C-alpha cells in the first residue's frame with residue numbers, strides 16, 4: 001500500500017458518495033480552500049515536466065483600515081533524479097536543474113515565496129551513518145554553489161527562496177548543520193535558520209552528522225510577509241512552533257524528510273495544529289520516493305540490514321490559522337503546491353479565538369524554568 005495509494009484526497013473522491021463528499025471534506029479539512037485559476041502555460045509545463053501542480057487560495061474578511069495582504073507561496077516536493085552512487089557534483093547539478101524547471105512554473109503562477117524540501121540538494125543519506133560521500137554535499141550557507149544558484153533564481157523571478165541544505169560552517173572548524181538559507185527576492189541572503197531538534201528515532205541517524213541548531217527562532221521580514229522555518233523534526237515540538245510565532249512569524253515553513261511507516265498518521269495533524277494554536281499559516285513539505293544505498297545498514301533493532309530508509313510520502317500541504325487546510329500533493333509524484341493567502345487572516349483569527357491573549361505564558365515560563373532544574377519536584381497531588 002505504501003506506494004500504491006496516490007493520495008488520501010483521490011481515495012476519498014473515488015469512494016465517498018458525491019452527496020456526502022462536501023460534508024466529509026468540511027469535517028476533515030475545514031472551510032474549503034478556493035481552487036486557484038493558474039495560467040494554462042503553467043499546467044502544460046507541469047505536465048510536460050512530469051510533476052503535479054495544485055493551486056488553492058485562502059481568503060480573509062475585508063477590513064476598513066488594512067488592505068488585503070495577499071501572498072502566493074510555492075511548496076516543492078521532489079525525488080532525487082539520479083541513483084545515490086552517482087558522483088556528488090553530478091547529483092547536485094541534476095537537482096539544481098530539476099528545481100530550476102519547477103521554479104520556472106512557480107514563477108508562471110505568480111509565486112512570491114518558494115520553499116524546497118529538507119536537505120534538497122542530496123539523498124537523505126543520514127540513515128547510512130557513513131561519512132563519505134554524504135558529507136561532501138555540505139556547502140556554505142552564505143556563498144556555496146547552491147546559495148548562489150538560489151540567489152539567481154530569486155533575482156530572476158523576484159521570489160523569496162527558502163533553501164534547506166546541509167551546511168558546512170567553515171568559520172567554526174568546518175562543522176555541519178542542517179540549515180535553511182533564506183534568500184530575499186532582491187537576491188541577498190537574508191539569513192539562516194538551523195534545525196533545532198535532531199531526531200533520535202528509527203533510521204534518522206542525523207546526530208551522527210550535526211548538532212541541535214544554535215540560531216534560535218529567527219523570523220525573516222520579507223517584502224511579502226514575516227516568515228520562519230521550522231525544520232522537519234521540530235514539527236513534533238509545539239514549543240518550537242510557538243517560539244517562531246512569538247517572534248512574529250505569519251508563515252512557518254516546515255521542510256521535512258519523513259517516511260510512511262514512521263510518521264504518516266502524524267503528518268496531517270501536527271503542522272495543522274500549529275497553524276491553529278499560533279494563528280499563522282504553516283507549510284509542511286516532504287520529499288517523495290524511495291532512495292536506495294549501495295551498502296546495507298541496520299536499524300539497531302535486530303532486524304535485517306537493508307538498502308533503503310523507506311517510502312517518503314510527499315503529501316505537502318498548507319494549513320491556515322482558522323484550521324482549514326489544502327488537500328495534499330501526491331504521496332508518490334513530484335509536485336508544486338501554489339497557495340494564495342491573505343495574511344490579514346492571522347490577526348482576524350487571533351482576535352476571534354484569542355490564544356495569544358489567553359495563553360498563560362508567564363505561568364508556563366516560570367514552571368518551565370523550574371522543571372528544567374535538576375532537583376525539580378513534580379506537582380502531583382496524592383491522597
Ligand SMILES: NC(=O)NCCC(=O)O
Pocket residue numbers: 118198199204232233256257258259262263
Ligand atoms: N528529517 C527528520 O528529522 N526526520 C525525522 C522523522 C520525522 O520527524 O518524521
